[in-house]
Every structure is written in C-alpha cells, then in structure tokens.
Amino acid sequence: MNTASRKWVPYAFLSPYVLFYLAFGLFPIVFSFYVSLTSWDGIGGKTFVGLSNYKYLFDPDSHFFQSVGNTLLFVAVTLPVQMALGLIIATLLYSRWVQWKGFFQLINFLPYIVTPVAVGLMFNLLFDWQAGFVNKVLVELGLVDEGIYWLGEPLTARIVIVLMLIWKGFGYTMVFYLAGLANVPKDLHEAAQVDGASALRVFWSITLPLLKPVTAFIVITGIIGGFQLLEEPMLLLTGAGMGSSVAVIGGPDRCCLTTVWNMYDTAFGSTTRYGVGAAIAYGLCVIIAVFSFVGARIYKGDSE
Amino acid sequence: MSGAVRKTAATFGIAVLSLFSLIPFYIMVIMGTYRNEDLFTRIVLVPGTYLLENLKTVAASRFDLLYLNSLIVSLASTALSVFVSACAGFAFAKHEFKYKNRIFAFVLLTMMIPGQLGIVAYVIEMRQLELTGTLLPLILPWVANAFGVYWMTQYIRSAVPTEVLESARIDGCSEAGLFFRMVFPFIYPAVTTLSLLVFLWSWNNYLLPLIIVNKPELYTIPLGITSLGNAYRTDLAAQVLGLTLGTLPVLILFAVGSKSFIRGLTAGSVKG
Numbered sequence: 071m072n073t074a075s076r077k078w079v080p081y082a083f084l085s086p087y088v089l090f091y092l093a094f095g096l097f098p099i100v101f102s103f104y105v106s107l108t109s110w111d112g113i114g115g116k117t118f119v120g121l122s123n124y125k126y127l128f129d130p131d132s133h134f135f136q137s138v139g140n141t142l143l144f145v146a147v148t149l150p151v152q153m154a155l156g157l158i159i160a161t162l163l164y165s166r167w168v169q170w171k172g173f174f175q176l177i178n179f180l181p182y183i184v185t186p187v188a189v190g191l192m193f194n195l196l197f198d199w200q201a202g203f204v205n206k207v208l209v210e211l212g213l214v215d216e217g218i219y220w221l222g223e224p225l226t227a228r229i230v231i232v233l234m235l236i237w238k239g240f241g242y243t244m245v246f247y248l249a250g251l252a253n254v255p256k257d258l259h260e261a262a263q264v265d266g267a268s269a270l271r272v273f274w275s276i277t278l279p280l281l282k283p284v285t286a287f288i289v290i291t292g293i294i295g296g297f298q299l300l301e302e303p304m305l306l307l308t309g310a311g312m313g314s315s316v317a318v319i320g321g322p323d324r325c326c327l328t329t330v331w332n333m334y335d336t337a338f339g340s341t342t343r344y345g346v347g348a349a350i351a352y353g354l355c356v357i358i359a360v361f362s363f364v365g366a367r368i369y370k371g372d373s374e
Numbered sequence: 375m376s377g378a379v380r381k382t383a384a385t386f387g388i389a390v391l392s393l394f395s396l397i398p399f400y401i402m403v404i405m406g407t408y409r410n411e412d413l414f415t416r417i418v419l420v421p422g423t424y425l426l427e428n429l430k431t432v433a434a435s436r437f438d439l440l441y442l443n444s445l446i447v448s449l450a451s452t453a454l455s456v457f458v459s460a461c462a463g464f465a466f467a468k469h470e471f472k473y474k475n476r477i478f479a480f481v482l483l484t485m486m487i488p489g490q491l492g493i494v495a496y497v498i499e500m501r502q503l504e505l506t507g508t509l510l511p512l513i514l515p516w517v518a519n520a521f522g523v524y525w526m527t528q529y530i531r532s533a534v535p536t537e538v539l540e541s542a543r544i545d546g547c548s549e550a551g552l553f554f555r556m557v558f559p560f561i562y563p564a565v566t567t568l569s570l571l572v573f574l575w576s577w578n579n580y581l582l583p584l585i586i587v588n589k590p591e592l593y594t595i596p597l598g599i600t601s602l603g604n605a606y607r608t609d610l611a612a613q614v615l616g617l618t619l620g621t622l623p624v625l626i627l628f629a630v631g632s633k634s635f636i637r638g639l640t641a642g643s644v645k646g
Contacts, residue, residue: 079549080469084477087462091518095484098492098499105495112498159391167384176632177392180399183628185578187596188621192398195405195617201610203401206417241395242639249640298488301580301596309603330490330581337494338585348494355491362486 106348113342123349133324134350137332138357140325143228145296148235153288155236156243157281161273163244164251175248179241186238190305193234197221197306221307224325231303231326238302243288250284251277286369293361297354300330329354403622406615413610424611431612435605437619439591440598444577447509447594451516451576452569458517459568463526464557468539478527485520490581497585511586512594516576522568525641529564530557567638570631577624595620 106123108116127134159178163171181189196203197220205217220226254277262272307321319335320327327335329350337347405413408422465471466478500511534557542556558565580596587593593601599620606612628635 076549077471080465080471080474082549083461083465083469083553086458087518087523090458090514091484094496094499094514095492095518098494098496099487100492101495101499102492105498112501155391159388162384162388165384167381168388169381169385174388174392176629178395179632179636180625180629181395183574183625183632184621185580185596185599185624187578187580187600188617191599191617192402195610195614196398196401201413203417210417237394237398245636246640249636294486294488298490305600333490333493334581334585338497344494344498351491351494355488358488 102348102351105344106352108345110344111342112344119345123345124353126346127349127353132336132346132350133320133327133332134329134353136324137320137327137329138354140320141297141299141328144231144235144299144328145293147232148239149289149292149296151236152239152243152292153285155240156288157247159240160244160247160251161277164248175244178244181238182242184238186301187305189234189238190302190307191309193230193237193302194221194306194309197230222322224322227307227321227326231306234302234306235299239292243292246284246288247281250281254280282369286365289369290362290365293365294358297358297361298330299328300334303328304331329357399622402614402618406611406618408611410609410611413614425615428611428615431606431609432616432619435602435616436590437598437616440593440595440620443509443592444595447512448573448577450509450513452572454513454517455519455522455572456565456568459519459522459526460530460557460561460565461553462523463528463530464553466523466527467530468534468536468557481520481523485524489515493581493585496582500586506586506588507592509592512576512579512583515582516572519572522572525568525638526561526564528641529561533564534560563634566631567634570628570635571638574624574628574635595624 105116107118107120109119109123110116126132130136159174162168163175168174184192195201197205199205199217199219199222202217202220204220205214208214209217218226220230258276258280259272262276263269267275303321303326307326319340320331333347333350333354335341336350337344401418404418404421406428407425408418409424409427412418412422412424462481466474496511496515500506505511539552539556542552547556577594578596579594580600583594583597587597590601599617602613602616606616
C-alpha cells in the first residue's frame, strides 16, 4: 500500500511544471507551426496554404534574409570585441594587481542588467542629432562643424548599434571569464612561473586553453541571444515616441532590422500576417539551430 | 617598486574601462536635472537645479502605476516559477520514476528553444482565453521555466542529504511535509538566485507586453518608458527623468544582489 501510493509522488511534484509547459510552452509552439502553414490575419478565417509562407521568406519583400544578415553582422562584429574586452578585464580583475575588485566587477556588469528598452533609449539620447551628448562634444572639440546625423544614415546607425551592444555585453562575458578563471588551478601557474615563463606566456599557453569550455559557452549563448536581438535597435531607432509617430521600421533602408523585429512587424506591427510571422519564427529557430550545431561541432573537432 | 607600478597601472586601466560603462548612466541622470531648453543648447556635465520641477512633471503621469504593474508581474512570475521549479527539481533529484532521465533531457533541450518561437500562437491563445485585459499573459510563460528546473535539480541533488529525507519518511512525514519542511530550508541560496534571475527576466520583458497589453492601465515599466515620448512630447528632460526613474531603482536592487545573481547566470558554463 505504502510503496504503491508512493509511486505517484514524483509525478505529483512534476505535474505543475508539465501542465504549465504543455499549456503555455509546447502548445503555442506546435500551434505556431500550424499557423505558419496558413494565411491568417487573426480576424477572418484561416486558409491552409502549405509551405507558401516559407517560400515567401525567400522573397526579398519579406526582408527575412536581409534581417538575418543584419542580425548576423551585429553578432559577428560585437561578439569578438565583447569577448576580448571581457577577457582582458576578467584577467586584470583576477590578477593580484587590481584593487576594489568587487566594485569594478559590479560597475562593468551593470549595463547587462539594465532593461534592454532603456539601453536603446539611452543611446537614442546620446546620439540624438540635436540634443545628443556625442554630437555636442564633437562640435565643441571642433572635430565636426555640425552634428552628425548618426541614426539617419545606414552606416552610422549600424556603428551606434555595434557600440551599444558592446557596451551592454562585455560585462556579461566578463563574469563568465571570471567564473572560468576561478576554476583554473593556481599551482599550474605557479609551476610555469617557477620555470621562468613570462606572465603573458602563461596566459597564452595555459590560461587561455583552459578557458575553452567557457569560450565555447559564450560563443553559443552569444549567437542564440544575439539572434533574438530586438529592443535595443528598435528603441534606438524609433525613440520614446513609439506607437504614435510614424516609426521607421528597421532604421534607414532597414539596415538595422533584426529578425525578431521583422517577425514582430509582420505579425503585429505594420501588417497582421500571423502565418508569415510564425514562419519567420520557425525560420529563425532553424537558423539558430544550424549555427549552434556548427558551433558545437567546431568546438568539439577542435578539442580532439 | 615594480609591483606598485603594476598595481596602479592595472587599477587605472580598469577604472578607465569602467568609465565607459558608467558614462551613459551618468549622462542620463544629469540630463534629468536640467530645463528642457538647456539640453538643446549646451553640454551638461554637472547636476542642474531643475530636478524637482521635472519630478513634478513626471509625477503628473501615472508612473506609480507602471511600477505597481511591473511589481505584480515580476513577483507573481518569480514566486510561481520558483515554487514549480523546486517541485520538479525535488522529483528529479530525490525520486525514482520511469523515463526520468529522458524527461530531464527533454527539459534541458527546451532550454535551447528561443522564446519567440511560439509567440504568435501564444498571443492568439491568450486572446481566445480572453486574458488580454489582465496581467496574467505576462506571468504564465515564466511558470514552467526549464532553467529553473535544471538549477533546482542540481542544487537539491547536492545540498539536500538523502538520509535526512529517509529518516523523516520513516518517522511518518508526508512527502508534502518533506518538501516544505526538509527540502526548502536547505535550498535558500538556490531560491534567492533563481528569484533574482526570473524577477529580472520578467521585469525586462518587452515584446510580450508590447503585443498583448492594450490599455495604458496595464502598462509595465518597459512599455511605460517607451511611451514617455507621448506623455511629454516636447519635454525631453522629463522623458529622461522618467527613463532614469524606470531604470535606476531596479539597477540598485540588483547591484546589491549581484553576487548571487552572477552565480546563477554562470552556472553550468564552467563544466562546459
């Protein structure tokens, strides 16, 4: 009797998770796939259209691959810089040379905690054409005659986004490298130093290889997270007037349209094409899966 | 001698990089203390005197309501998520059942799925259930949290001694009693960490409220600060102050709990 009744115990403890996951996690995912096979604006009836929404993703009008390219560009440019900066700071903080470690760690981690929406708005203010701090300083120093229209030109808008993402993200890589450094055995370093290896050499030949698992983790999560980029560019380029003013979707020439932004705009913004929106979400998921898989493979092949 | 030089140089280098992190915050705070006209005409570097006037402008909008909504959403998400995760973690860590490892592997797999995958259908689901006039749609997705289950399972496995559970069972303690009286006291650190993470994730969430919330009474902080431009169309100083008020308090809260927070964030990365 006792053991028979006990058999139900783990299932009882598991059930809240399972129920909530099925209802609000798995069901929307499965149902989204069905929606992606239909043409539906949410009000009228659904029409089954097969794979034509997915075909439409290859049409330049859908901006799908353009948005994937933009997002990929941002990840490819910012992630290496974030990692280099994070590693340098983590190494300095971990060395015995720096005072007030906790304080500096905290300060450099703060940008990561800020609400992403606020990050976009802050940089919108900093790089504003008229009232922006950056333009004022540049003019004051005599570097330019009049303010640069940062957010109005594709190239400069992208530069601002890259700067913003680096600013937000290097503290994140820093804490991961700090955690990794704490796991590197200290006696290895000491042995190498006794053998006369320079600090730089120790770092290059011992520390860096031992940090490989952390690096792999950062690259993979960085790609997954990077592909979900939305709020920062959106608020940077549309500002605090969201909703009422005629917002430019994706910035000048859609140069900064990210994939999730594209999905939002297609399904819930300029148009309400739920089917195409769901297809974009699935397309994004496939691309993320491919990149994670390739990343994991490269990492695995490298370590063998 | 060279040690002292190194120390100074390293600390100085870090300090310079830290300035890069801090300057945007500083400018944001400073801008909120000036008259709107001043922001357009000169560089502001030290605090101005117009803070109280700007505060009055901001207070005239319903900023308190934004905070209340965000607090409701984040506290409810956190409490539910932590409780449900701890329950599942207890099952995975301290019980045996059929297909346990497969189910656990599946939970880990769902961690890799981007949150936007089901969002289109989730919105439709919420509309069908007629929940869009409430804050519930912003809470429900956090309840079943794969990371939370992973985190709790790992922690309960290592922190809760099985012998204690066994002897309590022999003494006739019910499984629910075990969970609340024997497991919870051991896992406070894990609860703190997970709470901080879920709180911040739900607090920062923007896409879901943007799509689902359709009336200003239900706006959360991220939605609120993006509509500041509508509230004070011509008053940039008030907008900036609103942004500061919407950002800084939570930032300070998290600065206090950052150690525990970082521990959760970096969990699992070291072992690879």
